[in-house]
Amino acid sequence: MKIGIYGYGNLGRGVEAATKYHTDAELVGIFTRRAPETVKTLLGTPVYAAEDILSFKDKIDVLILCGGSATDLPEMTPALTKDFNVIDSFDTHARIPEHFENVDKAAKESGHIALISAGWDPGLFSILRLYSSAVLPNGKDYTFWGRGVSQGHSDAIRRIEGVVDARQYTVPVEAAIGAVRRGECPELTTREKHKRECYVAVAEGADKARIEKEIKTMPNYFADYDTTVNFVTLEELKKNHAGLPHGGSVIRNGNTGINAENTHTVEFSLRLDSNPEFTASVLLAYARAIYKMNLRGEVGCKTVFDASPADLSPLSPEELRAHML
Amino acid sequence: MKIGIYGYGNLGRGVEAATKYHTDAELVGIFTRRAPETVKTLLGTPVYAAEDILSFKDKIDVLILCGGSATDLPEMTPALTKDFNVIDSFDTHARIPEHFENVDKAAKESGHIALISAGWDPGLFSILRLYSSAVLPNGKDYTFWGRGVSQGHSDAIRRIEGVVDARQYTVPVEAAIGAVRRGECPELTTREKHKRECYVAVAEGADKARIEKEIKTMPNYFADYDTTVNFVTLEELKKNHAGLPHGGSVIRNGNTGINAENTHTVEFSLRLDSNPEFTASVLLAYARAIYKMNLRGEVGCKTVFDASPADLSPLSPEELRAHML
Numbered sequence: 139m140k141i142g143i144y145g146y147g148n149l150g151r152g153v154e155a156a157t158k159y160h161t162d163a164e165l166v167g168i169f170t171r172r173a174p175e176t177v178k179t180l181l182g183t184p185v186y187a188a189e190d191i192l193s194f195k196d197k198i199d200v201l202i203l204c205g206g207s208a209t210d211l212p213e214m215t216p217a218l219t220k221d222f223n224v225i226d227s228f229d230t231h232a233r234i235p236e237h238f239e240n241v242d243k244a245a246k247e248s249g250h251i252a253l254i255s256a257g258w259d260p261g262l263f264s265i266l267r268l269y270s271s272a273v274l275p276n277g278k279d280y281t282f283w284g285r286g287v288s289q290g291h292s293d294a295i296r297r298i299e300g301v302v303d304a305r306q307y308t309v310p311v312e313a314a315i316g317a318v319r320r321g322e323c324p325e326l327t328t329r330e331k332h333k334r335e336c337y338v339a340v341a342e343g344a345d346k347a348r349i350e351k352e353i354k355t356m357p358n359y360f361a362d363y364d365t366t367v368n369f370v371t372l373e374e375l376k377k378n379h380a381g382l383p384h385g386g387s388v389i390r391n392g393n394t395g396i397n398a399e400n401t402h403t404v405e406f407s408l409r410l411d412s413n414p415e416f417t418a419s420v421l422l423a424y425a426r427a428i429y430k431m432n433l434r435g436e437v438g439c440k441t442v443f444d445a446s447p448a449d450l451s452p453l454s455p456e457e458l459r460a461h462m463l
Numbered sequence: 464m465k466i467g468i469y470g471y472g473n474l475g476r477g478v479e480a481a482t483k484y485h486t487d488a489e490l491v492g493i494f495t496r497r498a499p500e501t502v503k504t505l506l507g508t509p510v511y512a513a514e515d516i517l518s519f520k521d522k523i524d525v526l527i528l529c530g531g532s533a534t535d536l537p538e539m540t541p542a543l544t545k546d547f548n549v550i551d552s553f554d555t556h557a558r559i560p561e562h563f564e565n566v567d568k569a570a571k572e573s574g575h576i577a578l579i580s581a582g583w584d585p586g587l588f589s590i591l592r593l594y595s596s597a598v599l600p601n602g603k604d605y606t607f608w609g610r611g612v613s614q615g616h617s618d619a620i621r622r623i624e625g626v627v628d629a630r631q632y633t634v635p636v637e638a639a640i641g642a643v644r645r646g647e648c649p650e651l652t653t654r655e656k657h658k659r660e661c662y663v664a665v666a667e668g669a670d671k672a673r674i675e676k677e678i679k680t681m682p683n684y685f686a687d688y689d690t691t692v693n694f695v696t697l698e699e700l701k702k703n704h705a706g707l708p709h710g711g712s713v714i715r716n717g718n719t720g721i722n723a724e725n726t727h728t729v730e731f732s733l734r735l736d737s738n739p740e741f742t743a744s745v746l747l748a749y750a751r752a753i754y755k756m757n758l759r760g761e762v763g764c765k766t767v768f769d770a771s772p773a774d775l776s777p778l779s780p781e782e783l784r785a786h787m788l
Contacts, residue, residue: 152719155719155720155721156719158601158721159599159600159601159719160600161600180721181721231788234784234785234788235781235784235785238784255788260788262594262598262729264787264788265594265772266731267787268772268773268775268776268783268787269587269590269748269772269775271776271787272748272751272772272775272776272777273587273741273744273745273748273775274484274741274744275484275485275486275777276483276484319734321734392744394477394480394481394484394737394740394741394743394744395480395737395740396480396483396505396506399736400735400736400737400740401736402733402734402735402736402737402740402741403732403733403734403735404587404731404732404733405730405731405732405733405734406591406729406730406731406732407728407729407730407731407732408727408728408729408730409644409646409727409728409730410725410727410728411724411725411726411727412719412720412725412727415719415720415725415727416598416599416719416727418719419598419599419717419719420598423594423597423598426597441783441784441788442772442788443771443772443773443776443780443783443784443787443788444771444772444773444780445771446768446769446770446771447590447593447594447597447767447768447769448593448768448769450593450594450597450598451593451596451597451768452597452600455768455769456560458593458766458768459559459560459563459766459768460559460560462589462592462593462596462768463556463559463580463585463589463766463767463768
């Protein structure tokens with residue numbers, strides 16, 4: 139399948155690198171809003187101006203959209219699905235229904251297929267929530283994130299006056315995970331589920347007490363959590379906190395038996411050295427899925443709930459049944 | 464959807480109990496090869512003779528086949544799919560391709576849909592092997608089973624002269640799981656992955672040393688494992704080992720990055736108080752899936768790889784996108 143990458147930040151670079159391993163993906167080009175000649179790629183992939191994308195209309199099977207969810211994708215995905223099969227990693231959970239409607243309309247009118255919100259949450263975690271609740275309806279599920287870097291929370295700290303750079307780790311509370319793993323089905327507050335660890339480099343002479351207070355009392359981001367603030371030098375930040383690790387767990391406790399006497403625990407966990415590279419790998423697997431679905435004549439907007447597991451694999455149904463079932 | 468249960472052992476009872484929670488499943492009847500009047504059901508479900516099944520041809524949407532994989536299902540599934548949509552939990556991995564062909568032929572000729580090998584392994588574990596390898600092609604996966612009761616191994620011990628009853632637990636080796644969880648991608652022998660714990664009640668005067676030796680040297684079942692044999696009274700066995708717990712983990716380590724420098728670990732784990740009740744719950748979720756697929760006109764033999772996640776859920780696509788994605 140011929141793949142285009144639209145947007146070349148961390149995620150776009152992750153997709154490019156992942157084509158080394160997803161060997162059925164042939165990379166046609168990278169499309170950027172920057173001046174193409176200023177962009178250095180990892181694998182020597184050709185770089186084109188985003189505005190030239192339409193001249194690749196018949197040369198790309200699936201265009202992978204690597205923009206941000208806040209402002210890029212709500213415009214980009216419906217617009218580009220008019221001319222391409224597209225996939226995005228739109229992750230603003232509350233706005234997914236609206237995004238779906240916009241993309242579905244554009245995709246159906248033009249006869250293309252689009253898949254939105256691929257990645258790990260939304261994405262693989264969503265699938266596991268669905269599978270485990272479909273199997274165990276009499277139960278309750280929990281999602282824990284981390285230990286990992288939250289870019290949104292890191293950015294929120296960077297906007298505070300006097301902060302030079304910052305890295306925020308979301309950390310699940312071990313006692314809470316333990317109770318869920320033991321099948322205790324606890325009721326947990328926001329504070330009981332996650333804590334937040336901040337590493338902050340400040341300008342010379344900045345008021346650390348004020349900065350710490352501003353972080354810990356910031357509504358939505360930190361006020362509802364136990365937050366620790368560690369002031370470090372910029373060198374320490376670059377040396378020890380340069381990566382973008384993440385991960386987490388979806389855990390469902392459910393009961394069966396005539397008196398609900400038997401407890402079952404289903405857990406799905408990820409430990410990721412690189413959040414963008416893993417997300418990029420998920421995008422390539424779903425690019426393969428919609429490519430196959432489109433060859434069968436399917437059009438319109440899809441999500442990870444609509445692709446069968448077999449559609450994600452490069453193996454044939456016969457190979458899958460013989461070796462993976 | 465109207466459900467029939469064909470076969471009423473541990474699994475059939477599990478399906479009956481699970482209809483308490485899968486509230487879209489209406490139980491039409493239980494079909495047994497025993498004399499129906501001798502069968503006492505958990506929920507007062509009507510019991511019929513297996514030979515009367517054809518008179519229910521238009522009254523059942525999906526017939527759940529609860530026979531054994533060794534001799535029942537290879538005959539039963541192709542035969543019954545001539546008149547019903549059926550689902551089974553056929554779990555002899557090596558014979559799945561052959562079973563698939565037989566069922567597919569019968570289902571297509573009669574215009575029915577069948578889904579084979581649903582459960583957790585084959586089943587949910589298979590799906591997780593597929594998802595994780597499709598996302599991380601540059602990696603290696605591991606399946607660990609237990610701690611849980613293996614009925615096949617328990618039966619093998621019971622066939623030894625002098626043994627009155629036995630229960631065998633398959634136990635994953637913690638050091639092996641630990642190395643895999645740390646992303647070390649180890650090479651593991653059979654012995655390094657699992658050990659076997661046996662609880663054995665023997666007849667008075669039986670030669671325990673001979674029995675222990677026969678167990679530990681039994682080819683295929685025990686010879687390749689570190690096996691411990693504990694002799695217990697029949698009362699202890701009934702008191703402490705009456706349940707059928709099981710579980711396990713599918714773990715994949717995979718690398719991404721231009722130099723494969725980033726490691727990711729994907730893990731799916733089950734801890735089950737009752738293996739048959741959990742398997743029964745999976746069967747009901749897949750009965751729902753093939754019921755929906757059949758309403759869309761799909762026929763032939765399917766596996767868990769062919770059903771989309773959405774097909775397993777009683778929720779609408781809109782509800783799923785709004786609340787579970």
